[in-house]
Amino acid sequence: MHVLIINGSPRVKAFSNTDKILEQFTKGMAENGTTFEQYEVSDKKQWDAMRKAFAENNNILIALPLYVECIPGLLIEFLETVEKKADDTRLAFILQGGFAEGIQLRCGEEYLKILTERLGCTYAGTLVKGDNFSIRFFEGEKRDKVTAPYAAMGRRYAQDGGFDSEECRKFTGPEVFPAPVRLLVGFMFKTLAKKGFRSMATGWGCTKPLDYKPYM
Numbered sequence: 001m002h003v004l005i006i007n008g009s010p011r012v013k014a015f016s017n018t019d020k021i022l023e024q025f026t027k028g029m030a031e032n033g034t035t036f037e038q039y040e041v042s043d044k045k046q047w048d049a050m051r052k053a054f055a056e057n058n059n060i061l062i063a064l065p066l067y068v069e070c071i072p073g074l075l076i077e078f079l080e081t082v083e084k085k086a087d088d089t090r091l092a093f094i095l096q097g098g099f100a101e102g103i104q105l106r107c108g109e110e111y112l113k114i115l116t117e118r119l120g121c122t123y124a125g126t127l128v129k130g131d132n133f134s135i136r137f138f139e140g141e142k143r144d145k146v147t148a149p150y151a152a153m154g155r156r157y158a159q160d161g162g163f164d165s166e167e168c169r170k171f172t173g174p175e176v177f178p179a180p181v182r183l184l185v186g187f188m189f190k191t192l193a194k195k196g197f198r199s200m201a202t203g204w205g206c207t208k209p210l211d212y213k214p215y216m
């Protein structure tokens with residue numbers, strides 16, 4: 001099998017978490033001889049080649065982050081330029097995000113099914129996974145801890161041609177955190193995380209409080 005992979009993140013490759021996920025995913029995927037070509041939607045110079053590859057390939061995998069509960073606009077902008085397919089192209093997705101609970105990615109997942117139909121493709125499933133905020137801030141073992149499990153999913157994709165398996169469904173992790181964890185996370189956001197965001201903003205030269213509302 002040969003797979004066209006599109007990284008749908010608007011972030012340039014060097015800083016893209018999706019890219020680091022794909023690094024591990026494709027390692028596992030290539031083990032059974034599956035080949036692939038990968039493009040980045042963030043690099044508009046690749047769009048012509050990507051459009052051609054979209055027309056020519058019938059196994060396509062789009063990996064994308066959730067941005068403000070939505071599919072990145074740049075990816076949609078690109079997909080608006082491709083020809084609707086009329087062959088039996090199988091389209092699968094890796095939908096990943098920062099927050100850990102699976103539930104907040106489900107609306108995006110439903111939209112990807114509609115998108116597949118609009119592109120004239122056959123839906124081959126979505127691998128859904130949150131908890132990926134940290135990837136780009138880590139190196140070495142710490143990064144591997146988050147990204148290495150994607151290699152097993154790559155193996156599975158190469159075997160099944162999609163993500164319609166119990167193993168892939170379980171990969172999402174908890175749909176919703178139990179109540180005590182939610183309380184703890186809420187508390188941490190109001191205290192520790194708030195302090196962290198404030199010092200980050202100060203580091204970037206922000207002089208106003210984070211809840212500053214100049215237009216109120």
Ligand SMILES: Cc1cc2nc3c(=O)[nH]c(=O)nc-3n(C[C@H](O)[C@H](O)[C@H](O)COP(=O)(O)O)c2cc1C
Binds near residue numbers: 009065099
């Ligand atoms: C502007 C922006 C909006 C985001 N919105 C969400 C969101 O709604 N839900 C979520 O789980 N993660 C959200 N994230 C986190 C990203 O999905 C996460 O960090 C992802 O791994 C980024 O992948 P990338 O580096 O390849 O773009 C957001 C990140 C940014 C920068």
